[in-house]
Amino acid sequence: MSETRIGSVRTTGARAPEAPAPPLRWVWLAAWPVTAVFVLSNAATPLYVLWQRDIGFSKGTLTVVFAFYIVGLLGSLLVCGVLSDRLGRKPVLLPALALALAACLVFATATSVAALVVARLFTGIAVGAAVSAGMAAVTDVAGPARRRTAALLASCAMVFGAGLGPLLAGLLSELAPAPTVTVFVVEAVLLATAALCVLRMPLHRPAARGTGAWIRVPGVPRGNGRRLALGIAVFAPGITATSFVLSLGPSLLSGLLGTTNRIVAGATAFVMFLAATGVQFAVQRLRRRTVLAAGAVSTALSMAALVVAVHTSSAAVLVLSALLAGAGQGMGQLGGLSLLNSAVPPQRLAEANAALNVGGYLPAGVLPVSAGYLSDAVGLTTGATVFGAVLMGLAVLALVTVLSTRREATDPA
Numbered sequence: 001m002s003e004t005r006i007g008s009v010r011t012t013g014a015r016a017p018e019a020p021a022p023p024l025r026w027v028w029l030a031a032w033p034v035t036a037v038f039v040l041s042n043a044a045t046p047l048y049v050l051w052q053r054d055i056g057f058s059k060g061t062l063t064v065v066f067a068f069y070i071v072g073l074l075g076s077l078l079v080c081g082v083l084s085d086r087l088g089r090k091p092v093l094l095p096a097l098a099l100a101l102a103a104c105l106v107f108a109t110a111t112s113v114a115a116l117v118v119a120r121l122f123t124g125i126a127v128g129a130a131v132s133a134g135m136a137a138v139t140d141v142a143g144p145a146r147r148r149t150a151a152l153l154a155s156c157a158m159v160f161g162a163g164l165g166p167l168l169a170g171l172l173s174e175l176a177p178a179p180t181v182t183v184f185v186v187e188a189v190l191l192a193t194a195a196l197c198v199l200r201m202p203l204h205r206p207a208a209r210g211t212g213a214w215i216r217v218p219g220v221p222r223g224n225g226r227r228l229a230l231g232i233a234v235f236a237p238g239i240t241a242t243s244f245v246l247s248l249g250p251s252l253l254s255g256l257l258g259t260t261n262r263i264v265a266g267a268t269a270f271v272m273f274l275a276a277t278g279v280q281f282a283v284q285r286l287r288r289r290t291v292l293a294a295g296a297v298s299t300a301l302s303m304a305a306l307v308v309a310v311h312t313s314s315a316a317v318l319v320l321s322a323l324l325a326g327a328g329q330g331m332g333q334l335g336g337l338s339l340l341n342s343a344v345p346p347q348r349l350a351e352a353n354a355a356l357n358v359g360g361y362l363p364a365g366v367l368p369v370s371a372g373y374l375s376d377a378v379g380l381t382t383g384a385t386v387f388g389a390v391l392m393g394l395a396v397l398a399l400v401t402v403l404s405t406r407r408e409a410t411d412p413a
């Protein structure tokens with residue numbers, strides 16, 4: 001019944017419902033801007049140790065720099081989802097890509113903490129547009145018959161880009177000249193190609209403009225609150241785990257495990273998000289309830305491995321923790337997006353995507369910052385242990401929530 005209902009909503013909300021769906025290659029191309037922006041989102045991760053050395057700041061300050069990305073992202077999500085649903089995807093994506101290019105310039109010329117904060121803020125705003133308007137654009141291009149494929153590609157575009165960024169930065173900073181510049185030149189080229197994709201993307205401006213405030217906390221249509229809550233319950237601990245690895249992972253590698261190689265730091269982040277990408281293809285045919293439950297279990301196991309890693313100074317266990325964190329985020333993200341894509345009409349989809357990410361990124365901003373300052377005060381081992389215990393508890397709570405929810409709420413017949 002929901003399939004028919006959603007199909008009818010799309011027919012009334014789209015400008016040209018009689019037009020055939022674009023070729024599948026356009027669904028992949030529509031996902032490219034999401035990937036390109038997310039390459040930037042984590043490209044700075046292996047470079048923070050260089051900026052710490054050259055500029056001089058603590059682990060607590062490092063997590064604050066990271067958190068300004070979350071501030072920009074959350075502020076963007078308050079606006080971009082509604083703007084995209086009312087004005088169209090392109091009017092939101094093109095300025096976001098321009099701001100991402102500006103972030104590349106600021107990163108490449110940064111000589112102060114303030115410059116890093118500005119660059120991270122710009123990056124967060126661009127990412128907020130990508131996860132709301134960009135992911136909704138993938139669904140729009142895919143059409144009503146390919147909603148599940150669209151959720152998979154949009155989610156994988158996000159996590160693959162998030163992993164590719166630190167890998168590129170690690171490799172280029174070790175092997176190419178100007179270690180804090182080269183990766184952002186390469187990223188600027190990627191963003192330019194993404195802008196070309198957006199300009200040529202087969203999208204129409206929405207016929208229905210919607211009602212209510214233009215700037216508001218994003219939400220979902222009445223009757224979809226449980227789907228949103230379930231997605232956030234699993235996605236939030238998963239993305240918080242990966243955020244910790246991104247913000248303090250290089251410090252763990254250098255402080256506990258005795259390596260400062262930026263390729264190792266970048267490769268750790270890459271395999272984490274490669275796991276997040278691969279696991280989504282592996283579980284795409286499973287029931288959404290199963291995917292969400294598996295995501296919660298993976299995040300809980302990741303935090304258990306993190307605690308073991310910092311107490312044994314084991315690089316192998318730390319990498320295992322990163323892999324499990326990536327898998328937890330990937331499954332939580334795919335499950336959450338699939339729940340929304342299955343029920344939310346297209347004229348509210350970007351806002352719904354924004355709501356999911358607001359719920360996920362709030363703890364992803366607060367908890368790693370708290371862990372960073374706690375680590376400055378009591379040591380990295382204790383700080384990471386407390387963080388792991390708290391997040392493990394949240395993941396277990398998410399698992400209980402999913403298992404106690406009726407199957408019909410996630411996988412209607």
